[in-house]
Amino acid sequence: MFAQFHLIDSVTVVATVFVAVLLARGCMCVNEEDDEVLEKKQLMEFYKKGMFILENEPLKRCIKVDRSNLVLEDCERPTRHMLWKWVSRHRLFNLGTSTCLGLNISDTTQPLGTFECDMALPVLWWRCSGNMLYGASQWKVAVAGRLVVVKKNTYHEWKRYNTPKGGPCSYPYEDIHTLLGNAHGMPCALPFKYNNKWYSECTTEGREDHLPWCATTTRYDEAERWGFCPVQDTSCERFWESNQELRACYQFNLYTILTWSQALSTCQAQGGNLLSITSLAEHRYITDRMASVGAMVWIGLNHLKDRRGWQWSDGAPLSLVNFTKTLPASPLKDDRQCGVYNSASEGHWQSLSCESALPYICKKTPNDTRIAEPLENWQYIQTECANGWWPHNGFCYRLLSETEAGSWEESSRACVSQGANLTSLHSLSEVEMLLSLLTNTSGDSEESWIGLWKQEFSPTVEWSDGSPVTLTFWHQYHPPPNLTDASLCVKADRKEGNWLIGSCDERLPAVCRKESQNPDHQPGTWDEGCPEGWKRHGHSCFTVTSHEQNYEDAVMGYYCRAPLLTVENRFEQAFVNSLLSESGTNSSKYYWIGLSDQEKGGEYSWLPLNGSSLPLTFTNWNKHQPVSTGGCVAMSGGPALGHWEVQDCKSHKALSVCKQSISSYHDVQLPEHHIDAYAPCPPGWESHAGMLHCFKVFHDEKVLMKRSWVEADFFCQALGAQLASFLHYEEQVFVKLLLRTMFEGTEGRWFWVGFNKRDPEHPGAWEWSDGSPVETSFIEDKNDEDDRRDCAVYSDLTNALMPQPYVQGG
Numbered sequence: 181m182f183a184q185f186h187l188i189d190s191v192t193v194v195a196t197v198f199v200a201v202l203l204a205r206g207c208m209c210v211n212e213e214d215d216e217v218l219e220k221k222q223l224m225e226f227y228k229k230g231m232f233i234l235e236n237e238p239l240k241r242c243i244k245v246d247r248s249n250l251v252l253e254d255c256e257r258p259t260r261h262m263l264w265k266w267v268s269r270h271r272l273f274n275l276g277t278s279t280c281l282g283l284n285i286s287d288t289t290q291p292l293g294t295f296e297c298d299m300a301l302p303v304l305w306w307r308c309s310g311n312m313l314y315g316a317s318q319w320k321v322a323v324a325g326r327l328v329v330v331k332k333n334t335y336h337e338w339k340r341y342n343t344p345k346g347g348p349c350s351y352p353y354e355d356i357h358t359l360l361g362n363a364h365g366m367p368c369a370l371p372f373k374y375n376n377k378w379y380s381e382c383t384t385e386g387r388e389d390h391l392p393w394c395a396t397t398t399r400y401d402e403a404e405r406w407g408f409c410p411v412q413d414t415s416c417e418r419f420w421e422s423n424q425e426l427r428a429c430y431q432f433n434l435y436t437i438l439t440w441s442q443a444l445s446t447c448q449a450q451g452g453n454l455l456s457i458t459s460l461a462e463h464r465y466i467t468d469r470m471a472s473v474g475a476m477v478w479i480g481l482n483h484l485k486d487r488r489g490w491q492w493s494d495g496a497p498l499s500l501v502n503f504t505k506t507l508p509a510s511p512l513k514d515d516r517q518c519g520v521y522n523s524a525s526e527g528h529w530q531s532l533s534c535e536s537a538l539p540y541i542c543k544k545t546p547n548d549t550r551i552a553e554p555l556e557n558w559q560y561i562q563t564e565c566a567n568g569w570w571p572h573n574g575f576c577y578r579l580l581s582e583t584e585a586g587s588w589e590e591s592s593r594a595c596v597s598q599g600a601n602l603t604s605l606h607s608l609s610e611v612e613m614l615l616s617l618l619t620n621t622s623g624d625s626e627e628s629w630i631g632l633w634k635q636e637f638s639p640t641v642e643w644s645d646g647s648p649v650t651l652t653f654w655h656q657y658h659p660p661p662n663l664t665d666a667s668l669c670v671k672a673d674r675k676e677g678n679w680l681i682g683s684c685d686e687r688l689p690a691v692c693r694k695e696s697q698n699p700d701h702q703p704g705t706w707d708e709g710c711p712e713g714w715k716r717h718g719h720s721c722f723t724v725t726s727h728e729q730n731y732e733d734a735v736m737g738y739y740c741r742a743p744l745l746t747v748e749n750r751f752e753q754a755f756v757n758s759l760l761s762e763s764g765t766n767s768s769k770y771y772w773i774g775l776s777d778q779e780k781g782g783e784y785s786w787l788p789l790n791g792s793s794l795p796l797t798f799t800n801w802n803k804h805q806p807v808s809t810g811g812c813v814a815m816s817g818g819p820a821l822g823h824w825e826v827q828d829c830k831s832h833k834a835l836s837v838c839k840q841s842i843s844s845y846h847d848v849q850l851p852e853h854h855i856d857a858y859a860p861c862p863p864g865w866e867s868h869a870g871m872l873h874c875f876k877v878f879h880d881e882k883v884l885m886k887r888s889w890v891e892a893d894f895f896c897q898a899l900g901a902q903l904a905s906f907l908h909y910e911e912q913v914f915v916k917l918l919l920r921t922m923f924e925g926t927e928g929r930w931f932w933v934g935f936n937k938r939d940p941e942h943p944g945a946w947e948w949s950d951g952s953p954v955e956t957s958f959i960e961d962k963n964d965e966d967d968r969r970d971c972a973v974y975s976d977l978t979n980a981l982m983p984q985p986y987v988q989g990g
Contacts, residue, residue, distance in 0.1 A: 250328035308349035311337035358407020365436025368394035382409035410449035443540035452544030453494035454480035470523035478540035481519025489654030503661035588669035591690035600694035602631030615677035629690035632670035744774035765817035770834035803944025903934035935972035
């Protein structure tokens, strides 16, 4: 077979010009109480609020504001004058002095100082290049003896103290969009001044109800523009409308104008999500509530997940389909990938560019703290089935052969004749089983019938066995907007198990399912082959330790004799999420896994076992991760359950997840995907011996018009390829050499590649569009408008990836 194809598409660069105006340095007063040494508990609370201490790593000293100077002090004696926080407009706010770091350009000898955060003349913005911090006119933060200064020709690198080499811009500022008030959803202007005091975060000052709020202009007393701040809460006591019949709460933000991603993050910041409509009763409720409005509003409908179809951002099943009939069949051709509810069009759904600005509706289920499937969905049940049927957790499955292929109706009757039904799917465990069955059975057909169908004139899909629809896995472009009123039926593709809806008359194999005659539900059999207290998934047993320790001790196995967890695919990750959720996790807990940057070169890999390492085939990074090199990886608890974060191997303490194999495992499992690294590339494509991918560069303006990232991705897929991914740094170097050869040494071009952070299931996390694992952090920390720069370009000049808005033409 050919090696996998990757395309590189070109994009032009839009330069941004920064204008700086000058002023003399402001004065400050030092409060002795603010300069007291902080206790560890106090420091941890400040860290949770996004504050940090800047350390010069070679010198092991940290920046402190000391009257009119910035000096290096002992990091072990932290005070408020050493605490910094990113605030709006790329400014660095000092907690102890309530001032911002800036440059008085008129002072050509030493312009660095701290200033009032709303002064018009000092230049207050800062950026990063790696761990270098620089401002206007290429002034770079450096050290001169004990003083912290700026220089143009030399610089020092800085890290966040008590973090594994996290740079100053590792966690950039994120806008907080307000609710109600009189600011119409405008973001907080942090810091803002109220009653002659600066606030770098939302405050309850001045309110008898103690609700957090912020000003949306720098000085509240001048404009008096304000709004409430979103707060994580499982209840619906404030700002929400409760519907007892639907067991949900709704928030109608009709006087606020945000992009789709801004609206999503504001809903999620309150413990909710953008609206999903999952039943006709809910559709009627929204229609009645919006009857007098006549507007388009954002809902959670989107087509942003790579290689998947339409979905709800809260993970609800997309079983009710109410698209307007005029919606384009392909949302990728014109970037219309986010859904709106149009009350002026009988409540039909339409799609728009996600960068459009619209009102929005939030939804949440009160007191619902579940963030993973119940563990019982994954429980192993010993199952016996007749010959020709696959056993799985109390049910038996059979894939009808291609000689038995028929229409959906014929296949349904064939299953019923064997005491079964066309299969229904209600959990990720069953989706995993279906994919295993399809990929492990020989045959030429690429799709097979399942039991989902849409009856004539019905807007909903349903299971033929009468069970409720609790999840959907739609294929790219599905369900299409131009669904007819005729009966339609659903098939699953054999490559990834995604679902397609179409004519019921197509002749395909089908998957039947029936309950086992003698499933063994007796205690002790659900986790057969595992030690007591461990849980089984597939061919492995898993457990969570109850004692925190650093990574080195966790690897030694003081509390768990089995190796630390390795994760091979999305289903295993989902099982582990359920396991952690069942153990009572919270946002303060972390769990070591067997991934680390062992060579400290920036590439993360699994710890070796018996002399060999499992290849890294799947990653599940949290946003802004992997944050640095040389660290060890832990899974997060709380709202970001199961997402991976880099932590310090020696100082950070966490629980551990352990995994051991069951030697007697014989069930069907997902096959490994093998690529022949020495297979030839097609004509016009380039590679190197031992590399897994073939590359082709499209740059000729006569052949290819400039495209947005979405259009470039669509173009590649039309050729049976994907936008380029770099699994290893060697591939990146190969592409640079390829471009140098093509353009005879000239450089300075930018090309779209598959790196992006558009998936609402992993907000803010960079991923490759072809599903390749992310082994290292490719993106430089620039602290630029991160909410919009959600796709990456490759620069042949710097041999690096840089973030760009996905709508930027190339």
